[in-house]
Structure formats: C-alpha cells, structure tokens
Amino acid sequence: MxxxxxxINNICLSSHPVGCAAxxxxxxxxVQKKGTLEDGPKNVLVIGSSTGYGLASRICSAFGSGAxxxxxAYEKExxxxxxxxxxxxxxxxxxxxxxxxGLYSRSFNGDAFADAxxxxxxxxxxxDLGTIDLLIYSLASPVRTDPKDGVTYRSVLKPVGNxxxxxxxxxxxxxxxxxxxxxxxxxxxxxxxxxxxxxxxELWIAVLEKAGVLAQGFRTVAYTYIGxxxxxxxxxxxTIGKAKEHLEQTSKALHARLQKxxxxxxxxxxxxxxxxxxxxxxPAVSLxxxxxxxxxxxxxxxxxxxEQIDRLFRDRLFAGKAxxxxxxxxxxxxxxxxxxxxxxxxxxxxxxxxxxxxxxxCDVKGFEQEFLQLNGFAIPGVDYDAEVSVEVLEHGxxx
Numbered sequence: 001m002x003x004x005x006x007x008i009n010n011i012c013l014s015s016h017p018v019g020c021a022a023x024x025x026x027x028x029x030x031v032q033k034k035g036t037l038e039d040g041p042k043n044v045l046v047i048g049s050s051t052g053y054g055l056a057s058r059i060c061s062a063f064g065s066g067a068x069x070x071x072x073a074y075e076k077e078x079x080x081x082x083x084x085x086x087x088x089x090x091x092x093x094x095x096x097x098x099x100x101x102g103l104y105s106r107s108f109n110g111d112a113f114a115d116a117x118x119x120x121x122x123x124x125x126x127x128d129l130g131t132i133d134l135l136i137y138s139l140a141s142p143v144r145t146d147p148k149d150g151v152t153y154r155s156v157l158k159p160v161g162n163x164x165x166x167x168x169x170x171x172x173x174x175x176x177x178x179x180x181x182x183x184x185x186x187x188x189x190x191x192x193x194x195x196x197x198x199x200x201x202e203l204w205i206a207v208l209e210k211a212g213v214l215a216q217g218f219r220t221v222a223y224t225y226i227g228x229x230x231x232x233x234x235x236x237x238x239t240i241g242k243a244k245e246h247l248e249q250t251s252k253a254l255h256a257r258l259q260k261x262x263x264x265x266x267x268x269x270x271x272x273x274x275x276x277x278x279x280x281x282x283p284a285v286s287l288x289x290x291x292x293x294x295x296x297x298x299x300x301x302x303x304x305x306x307e308q309i310d311r312l313f314r315d316r317l318f319a320g321k322a323x324x325x326x327x328x329x330x331x332x333x334x335x336x337x338x339x340x341x342x343x344x345x346x347x348x349x350x351x352x353x354x355x356x357x358x359x360x361x362c363d364v365k366g367f368e369q370e371f372l373q374l375n376g377f378a379i380p381g382v383d384y385d386a387e388v389s390v391e392v393l394e395h396g397x398x399x
Contacts, residue, residue, distance in 0.1 A: 001082075001387060001388055001390075001393075002385070002386075002387060002388070003015075003016050003017075003083055003384075003388050004377075004384070005372055005375065005377050007172060010170065010171075010172065011277070012277075012371070012372070012374070012375045012377075014082065014083055014375065015083050015084065015085060015086035015088075015089060015375040015376050015377075016083070016089075016375065016376035016377050016379075016382070016384065016388070017078070017083060017084075017089040017092075017376065017388060017392045017393065017396060018376070018382055018383075018386075018388060018392070019373075019375075019376030019377055019378075019379040019382045019384070020086050020089035020090050020093060020375075020376035021089060021092075021093035021096075021376075021398055022376075022379045022380075022381060022382050023090075023373060023376060023379050024055070024059070024090055024093035024094055024097065025093070025097065026379075027055070027056060027059050027305075027306040028059055028063050028097055030306050030307070030310065031059055031060055031063045031064045031306065031310055032063055034064070034310055034314070036064070036065065036066070037060075037064040037065040037313060037314060037318055038065070039065075039318045039319075039320050040060075040061065040064055040065025040066075040067065040313060040318045041061050041065060041067050041133050041134035041219075041318070042065070042066075042067050042068065042133055043067060043068050043125075043129040043130070043131060043132045043133055043134070043215070044057075044058070044061040044062075044067045044068070044069045044070070044132060044133070044134045044135070044136070045069075045070045045071075045072070045121065045125070045132050045134070045135045045136070045208075046058045046061070046069065046070070046071045046072070046135075046136045046138065047072050047112050047135065047136065047137045047138065047139050047201075047204060048072070048073060048112065048136075048137065048138035048139035048140060048141075049069075049071030049072060049073050049091070049107070049136075049138070050071070050073035050075055050085075050086075050087030050088070050090050050091050051073075051086060051087045051090060051140075051374065052138070052140070052274075052276060052305050052374075053138050053223050053271060053305050053308070053309060054071075054073070054136060054138030054139075054140075055087075055090055055094070055305070056305040056306045056308070056309035056310075057136040057138060057309050058071050058094060058136075059094065059306065059309075060306070060309050060310050060312075060313045061134065061136075061313075062094075062098055062101075062103050062105065063097075063101070063103075064310065064313060064314075065313075065318070066103065067103075067134075068103065068104035068105070068128070068129055069098070069103075069104070069105050069106075070105075070106050070107070070108070070121060070124060070125065070129070070132075071091060071094070071105070071106075071107045071108070072107075072108045072110065072112045072117065072121060073087050073091060073107070073108075073109065073112075074109065074110060074111050074112065074141065075087040075088035075091065075109055076088060077109075077394070077396075078392075078393035078394060078396075079390075079393055079394055080390055080393070080394075082393075083388075083393055084393070084396075086374060086375045086376055088109070088396065089376065089396055091107045091109070091396075092395075092396030092397075092398070093396070093398065094107070095107055096398050104128065104129075106124055106128065108120060108121060108124075111145070112139055112141075112200070112204075113141070113144045113145060113146075113147065113200055114145070114147060115147045118203070118204065118207050119207075122207065122208065122211045122213060125208075125211075125213045126211065126213060129213075130213070131212075131213050131214060131215035131218075132208070132213060132214065132215060132218065133215040133217065133218055133219065134218070134219050134220070134221075135204065135205070135208070135218075135219075135220040135221075136220070136221055136222075136223075137201045137204070137220065137221070137222040137223075138222070138223050139200065140196075140276075140278070141195065142154060142155050142195065143155070143195065144194060144195040144200065146194065147203075153191040153192075153194040153195050154191055154195065155191060155192040155195040155196050155239070155240070155243070156184055156188045156191070156192055156239055157234070157238065157239060157240055157278065157282055158181055158182070158183060158184035158188060158234075158238060158239050159181060159183050159184065159233055159234050159237070159238045159239075160183055160184055160189060160237060160238055160239060160241075160242065161183055161237075162183055162233075163180060163181060163182050163183055164179075164180065164181045164183075164233050164234045164238070164283065164284075165178060165179070165180045166178070166179060166230075166233070166234065166283055166284040167179075167283075167284065167287050167350075167353070168283035168284060168286060168287055169286045169287040169290055169358070169362065169364070169367075171286065171290065171364050171367045171368045171371070172368060174355075174358060174359065174364060175355060175358075176287065176353060176354050176355050176358055179283035179284075181234070181283065184238070184239045188239060189239050189242055192239040192240065192242065192243050193239075193242055193243045193246050195243070196240060196243035196244070196247070197242075197243045197244075197246030197247050197250070198222070198246050198247040198248075198249065198250025198251065198254075199246075199250070201220075201222055201247065201250055201254070202250050202253070202254060205220060205254055205257075205258070205266075209261060209262075214258075214261070214262050214264070215262070216262050216263055216264075217262065217263050217264050218258060218262045218264035219258075219264050219265055219266070219267070219317070220254065220258070220264075220265075220266045220267075221266070221267050221268070221269050221317065221331075222247055222250075222251060222266075222267075222268055222269070223268070223269050223271050224244045224247060224248060224268050224269070224270055224271070224330075225244070225270065225271060225273065225334070226270050226334065226338075227273055227285075227288070228288065228338075228343055228346065228347075230284065230288060230347070230350055231284050231285050231288055233284075234282065234283060234284050234285070235282070235284075235285060247268065248268050248328070248330065250266075251266045251267060251268045251329070251330075252266075252329065254266035255267070255329070267317075267323065267325070267329070267330070267331055268329075268330045268331065269312055269316075269330070269331040269333055270326075270330050270331065270332050270333065270334045271308055271312075271333055271334055272303060272308050272333065272334045272336070272337045273285070273288065273289050273292055273334075273337060274289070274304065274305060274308075274370070275289060275367055275370035275371050275374065276374070277374065286367070287350075287353070287362070288346070288350070289367060290362035290363055290364055290366075290367045291346045291349045291350060291353065291361060291362055291363075292337065292342070292346055293362075293363035293366045293367060294349075294361065294362055294363040294366075295342055295345045295346055295349075296336065296337065296342060297363060297366070299341075299342065301336045301337075301339075301342065303336070304370070308333060311333060312331070312333045316331050316333060317331075349361045349362075
C-alpha cells in the first residue's frame with residue numbers, strides 16, 4: 001500500500017515504516033561518526049525507548065559505547081488495514097541494526113507502568129545482563145493505571161489557576177492565532193502528576209534495587225523541560241509543570257538513596273525544546289519553537305534529539321569528571337537554547353510576529369519537517385511513492 005501523512009488537528013495518524021528505519025539509521029550514523037565513548041555505560045535500560053529522547057538515549061548507549069540495551073515502550077503493530085505507530089517501527093529498526101552490529105538488544109512492547117512488565121524486564125536483566133549501570137526514564141504516556149489501586153489516570157495539558165490566552169501557530173496552515181484555554185480542575189492537576197510525575201520512576205528503581213540488579217555506581221536520568229517565561233503560564237506553571245516539579249523532587253530523593261545504596265545517583269536533565277507530538281498542539285510552545293529554531297539555526301546552535309543526547313552523554317554524564325549541575329542539582333543541556341543572546345532575539349520576534357511576517361521570523365518549514373519526520377515522513381532518500389508491503393507493516397521487516 002501507499003502510505004502518506006494523515007494529519008488531523010495537528011496530530012499525525014499514520015507512519016511510514018521505511019522512513020522510520022531510515023531515520024534510525026541516520027541517528028546511528030551520527031553517533032558512530034562522533035566516535036567511541038570509552039567511559040560510557042555498558043548495560044542500559046531505557047523506559048520509553050521508542051521515540052524522541054528515549055530512542056536517542058538507547059542509540060547513544062549502544063552505538064556510542066557498545067552497551068547492551070533493554071528498551072520498554074508501548075506501541076501498536078501495523079497490519080493490512082494500515083501502519084502501526086512510528087515507535088513500533090523505530091524499535092524494529094533499532095533491534096535490526098543492533099543485531100547487525102553484534103550488539104545485545106531486547107525490546108519489550110508493553111505497559112511500563114504495570115508490575116508484570118517490570119517483572120519481565122527484571123527477569124531479562126538477571127538472565128542476560130546481571131546488572132545495569134544506567135536507567136534512562138523517558139516515558140511520555142498520556143494515561144497511567146496505578147498498579148496499587150487499579151485506577152486509571154489521564155493527564156491534561158492545561159494552565160493552573162487562570163485561563164491561558166496567548167499567541168499560537170498552526171504550522172500546517174501558516175497561521176498565527178490567539179488561543180484561550182480554561183484552567184485545569186484540582187482533579188486534573190492531580191491526575192497529571194500521577195501520570196507524568198516521578199512516582200513510576202521511583203517504583204522502577206525500588207523493584208530493580210530489591211531484585212539486586214543495580215550495579216555499583218548505577219546512575220539514572222529522567223528528562224524535563226523548563227523553557228522561557230513566555231511559555232510558563234501553560235507549561236512550567238501549568239499541569240505538566242506540576243508533574244515535572246514532582247519528577248524533579250523525586251530525583252533528589254532517589255539521588256540520596258542511590259548514593260547510599262550503590263554509590264550512584266539520580267539526575268534530571270533539562271533538555272532543549274524540540275518538535276514532539278505534544279508541542280505541535282500546545283499553544284505558545286509551538287510558536288516559541290518555530291521562533292527558536294530560526295534563531296538557533298542562524299547561530300549554528302540547533303540540535304535535534306540525537307545531537308542533544310549525544311552531547312549529554314559525552315560532555316556531561318560520561319566525561320570522566322563530576323557531572324556539572326545547576327543550583328537545583330539539575331543537568332542543563334538546554335544551555336544553548338537559554339543563552340542570553342538566543343533568548344533576547346526570540347523575545348523581540350515574539351512581540352512582533354503575526355500572520356504577515358510568520359515565514360520571515362519563524363522556521364515554519366523546519367517545524368513541519370521535524371513533525372513529519374517523527375512519523376517517518378520527509379526523510380531524505382526515501383521513496384514515498386513506492387508501495388509498502390504487508391510484511392513490513394506486520395513484522396517491521398527491513399526492506
């Protein structure tokens with residue numbers, strides 16, 4: 001069948017298996033070109049390993065330092081009626097490339113929040129790895145069923161306290177509009193923290209520690225975002241920000257615990273703003289990213305997921321010295337984004353951007369391209385007019 005982007009309300013409902021495989025290969029090639037990371041991790045578990053920063057973390061671990069990796073993600077397989085999710089095909093492509101390179105990899109397609117998944121992963125670690133020295137927590141699920149009480153919680157992207165009114169961008173229509181969003185209820189705030197906060201991260205560490213599979217010096221890292229004050233009302237001070245605050249507080253507790261038990265630690269990495277499934281529909285954030293991309297590309301500072309995580313691994317986590325952190329104990333790999341000159345230019349453009357100068361001030365094309373690439377489209381070298389076989393759709397076979 002022919003597979004084309006199917007976009008409704010800025011959400012892409014299709015993915016291209018061949019394009020996904022090509023993009024994974026591009027990321028692997030980038031890491032390999034940077035050279036071997038001699039002091040990098042050797043046995044790695046990535047929770048949320050199929051897309052974005054999680055996938056990049058798995059690639060950097062495996063192809064940067066030859067690590068054995070286990071990945072956990074919950075993705076949908078394709079079939080005769082249509083393709084599966086991009087994460088499903090990304091995982092197949094990663095496993096194929098790892099096998100070809102002689103690297104151990106095992107991928108679990110299941111609910112990372114569930115006790116059963118945790119138990120399966122632990123059994124695999126005990127059998128094949130013995131212990132792990134790095135866990136990356138990069139889960140971005142909108143729904144979580146708490147294994148303790150069986151209640152299903154759903155996260156929301158809403159402001160807290162007051163309604164949110166701000167400029168937004170529709171990159172596919174090339175429009176700047178004003179969006180108004182009502183504030184979250186107390187129940188919605190609590191549910192978002194349950195889904196996107198640090199509770200599950202802490203549960204993973206607890207069961208891994210109990211199973212005795214944490215190596216001496218074990219490290220764990222979770223990812224967050226802060227951004228500029230222009231996005232605070234909806235992001236940092238909104239429901240997702242409350243969840244991130246909980247994640248950051250969890251990191252401090254885990255750090256103290258791991259230092260004592262295995263001489264290791266837990267860190268939060270504050271990463272750069274990037275196009276994601278969520279950012280394409282978040283008011284203010286989508287416009288900010290479009291402005292930011294234009295400025296950072298002009299200054300030759302732009303990074304995608306793989307460039308960002310490769311720099312995190314090489315210059316921060318495994319640089320053979322104490323990990324540099326800010327006053328709150330967080331790793332700031334968003335340092336290029338938050339440079340004073342970058343933010344000053346973005347702020348000026350923010351005040352004047354409208355429909356008449358959108359394409360002049362914003363990197364609309366770059367935003368759209370990265371959005372499509374998340375789903376395996378707009379990848380250089382891929383023939384999107386070629387038929388994709390059912391075998392590829394059903395099994396993720398590499399053509």
